[in-house]
Amino acid sequence: MAELAPPAVGDWDFPRGTASIELMTRFAAERGLPAGKLLAVTTLSPELLADPAVQVDARQELAVVRALAELDGSDAAALELGRRYRASTFGIFGFACISSPTLRDAMVFALRYFDLSFAFCIPHVELRDDRLTLELDDSRVPADVARFLVLRDLAAIVTVMRDLLPEITLEDLAFRHGPSAMDAYETTFGLRPRFGAGACRATLDPALLTRPLPQANDQTVALCAAQCEALVARRRQRSGISQQVRERLVRLGGVDAGMDEIAGQLALSTRTLRRRLTEAGTSYRALVDEVRQTLAEELLDTGVLSVEDVAYRLGYAEASSFIHAFKRWTGMTPAAFARRFRAARQAPPGR
Known part of the structure; x- marks a missing residue:
């Protein structure tokens, strides 16, 4: 059948x-x-x-x-x-x-x-x-x-x-x-x-x-x-078990506490959390990357923090690891991203 x-x-x-x-x-x-x-x-x-x-x-x-x-x-x-x-x-x-x-x-x-x-x-x-x-x-x-x-x-x-x-x-x-x-x-x-x-x-x-x-x-x-x-597509991206994991990662400032820790906060076993995320069309690693990218862009956009400071705040042991990840997410380095947004803010209105 x-x-x-x-x-x-x-x-x-x-x-x-x-x-x-x-x-x-x-x-x-x-x-x-x-x-x-x-x-x-x-x-x-x-x-x-x-x-x-x-x-x-x-x-x-x-x-x-x-x-x-x-x-x-x-x-x-x-x-x-x-x-x-x-x-x-x-x-x-x-x-x-x-x-x-x-x-x-x-x-x-x-x-x-x-x-x-x-x-x-x-x-x-x-x-x-x-x-x-x-x-x-x-x-x-x-x-x-x-x-x-x-x-x-x-x-x-x-x-x-x-x-x-x-x-x-x-x-x-x-x-x-x-x-x-x-x-x-x-x-x-x-x-x-x-x-x-x-x-x-x-x-x-x-x-x-x-x-x-x-x-x-x-x-x-x-x-x-x-x-x-x-x-x-909008609902699957921003809701359900995926959103619950996102919210907890955001509270941690993008620091990856590990899937076991997040599962415990949700009163689930790690295996159950992995299965439910798979059913929702995503994974724990994909959500960590998504949250880190969003937070990294917001921090870089302030123009106040250095690339090293942003990497530290997101839980990276070395700035080089953060730079590699950011380039994988966006196709550009964090420094290039920050320069682009700085230029956009300084551009005269209408240009």
Whole structure:
């Protein structure tokens, strides 16, 4: 069995917009639940919640999920919530999927940019001649909300797939947990699932992959894909576990305390930190270089410190090692960099 495409991320710890939190607070209010309790567990004001440009850490959304589940953590509530997530909920990411030529194209696109979604369970889509399976990995989701999020995320995925191709039906569906609220399962998925299975897994007819999507548009999907690429590049660069490591390196002034020390500050093992950075598309060494380059440029730009002083402040034992590293980062020596910025500051306005 071959994987259709690997998901872009292996963990839920990626930044998100506020649309999902807004949807959950509205869902709670409509059900007569105290929606204010959901927003209270975040750092968001109602104004920020309504701003589509605001980005939040995944843990803020997780806190809202946990608060909602404490108010009503039933299977029926989780499934109904999942059905509220439509393709339009995901903004440009959703429009790209809708505009894709076929269901296969849409699924590959969604997996490639999965960190533009609001999911916590990571999907793996596998294909062989007679079976297309979608399995949700919840192994890293906190246990107290794992069942709630499995149901919410799978219900959302199936709902969005039907937005793309209304005739989609599931051939089989299995969950690890036990049965409850069977009517809600049938309403959401169109069949009675099996329970007590080894994984959360949905099975579809692989012939669906080649079906043309009714709203396919080559120009629209190309435009949306370009915007998604730019958005996800910014998010992956400056957020999540990478940003947590950056912040600690900056506090140390760019001095490399070692990966073991940074991992300890994050309450992670060194192996786990290395794996999570790899999943985020970077490495500890790359982040050290990035922080050191940024700090070096800022220090050199002051015009006050010598190259030797900057090297010392960044933790280099010898200035020559710093000069070699700086030239590798920027293509010029620190002295040449400082001269260039000094000349730019002294140039008359308009020149």
